[in-house]
Amino acid sequence: MLIIQRVSLLSWLFCIGILTCIPNSHAVDTFKMNPPESENDHRYQYTYDLLTLIIEATNNDFGVASIQISDDTMSRNRNFRELLEGNNINVMAEASNAQWDEQLIPIKIPIRKGIQGFRVFIIKDKNVSIMAKVNTLSQLVALEAGSGSQWSSKAAMQSAGFKVIESIHYDNLFNMLSMGRFVTFGRGINEAFKEIELFKSRYPDLVVDNHILLHIPLATYYYVAPDQPRLASRIQEGLKRIIANGKFDELFYQRHCDFLLKSNMNHRTVFKINNPLVSEAEMTSIVGKDFLINPSSDFSTLCEKYH
Template identity: 60%
Template sequence: MDFNLLRLCVYLLFLSLCNLVYLPYACAADKFVINHSDSESDRRYQYTYELLDLIIQETNADFGDASIEVTNLVMSRNRIFKSLQDGQTINVMAEASNEEWNTKLIPIPIPIRKGIQGFRVFIIKNENKNLLANIDSLEQLMRLRTGSGSQWSTRVAMKQAGFDVVESAQYDSLFNMLSKGRFITFGRGVNEAYQEVELFQKRYPELIVDEHIVLNIPLATYYYVSPTKPRLANRIKVGLLRMIENGKFDKLFYQWHCEYLMRSQLNKRKLFKISNPLVVESQMTSIMGKDFLFNSSLDASSICQKYLKP
């Protein structure tokens, strides 16, 4: 056989192996292509981007170099899902768990936000703060019209529970709709509400975070990877487990979230819970167990002391 042809065959075989398994130091650099935020105001994914960067650093010795690229396309969640399936436009995203994504993509079922986005506090207009202060039951809470993104899994859970849900596909417009009184409550993850109120403060100075109620909707954020990129999925899982074991994961998590966990004082609020048909709670704990999830009955200040800088 011609030597150059033989060399080409060996090279093509080598590339094929790189797509199937990880070879330390040998294969071409991994390329993670992630989603673009919905708008310049949307900062929901910053923590997941930083975590992914640390996962890559943690696995360099095993998997070799890698890069992260943010697509320049702003896509709806449904379009992102389709793009993840073929792995062309993006190949990884951190997203709330749901059955379709779990079956048609590669999930890494480690809840990277420890379930805190399932503790929903309400952004409201200041004029309605006494209204929520007097809520004593889930039934009373459900009588208040509430807002949600049209493709959010929490929308499905709230509608199934009996909430009157007003929807919008546009992230920014939900805050405008709340300001105009289209709905009274706007449930946001405890990791989202405070920074969003601060971000929109100039446009909507009347918006505040309610101090009295927390609605628990089981929710987990997983990294989802295109089925065409199993190597990337394996790398994320290896890196996550390693960071959890060596403490780097908790350090990043609490440095990002302690401010909001302490401000929210979840352990002092009236807590109501509804089910989420899109989330399998046993899956949330299948790898790390229940103790990995944040316990809202605990005092966040005592937990955060060891992670916050003096």
């Protein structure tokens, strides 16, 4: 059995399936996770739900567990400091980062199959024609791009020559784009379409470009506080089990097929840039290359299997 402790910010987080909520005091392991950055930020829900499956798969040998979501919204750098201490949060799903790799316990299984590395661009509707004329990487690089200040994709884009306009605040980037501070706002295909829907009442001029796909090797790993090796072992073992029994792919495709189909990757102009922070060999060291998303896959057939 699993506990998910409800908090005001995440009132929509609920016990699913056969799970029974029990008092937190009975839990053997407590997974303390970061909250979303705002009420519009749904990026972490998949990571909470995946951890639910991990715990279910390891109940027999590790015992019952609880997931707690912190009340404190924090920047990525503060999340790192909190993880080092292991009090407020002790587990977080985050993009691969050398500092995090060295000072925390990384579980190097890319839990989003690299999907966030396939970047489409949110743009102003008046700039659709500009993007339609982009046929080379140098033309794309010449357009000012927006990014979170602490995002790993920012380093890759800067290394490739992009001029990146930054903000530390997630919501503010959409306002900056609408105000014309930059032309392109690269988002993973698992993010862009949902964000357009979430922000359309505030920024009806924003759309997803349907021409370009930028591939940046990106991995999201679970990172665990250095004083919690048991939690790290449980996560890695649980991930291996649900990958082997098919439950990982079931959850992944149920949550991502809409975006995979909408992105129409096979009909886009694709540019790939290197990521100085991520090694593709490292991404596949535990799970193999076939685990990652292949943009040439027939997602229509694949997604029918999981719906």
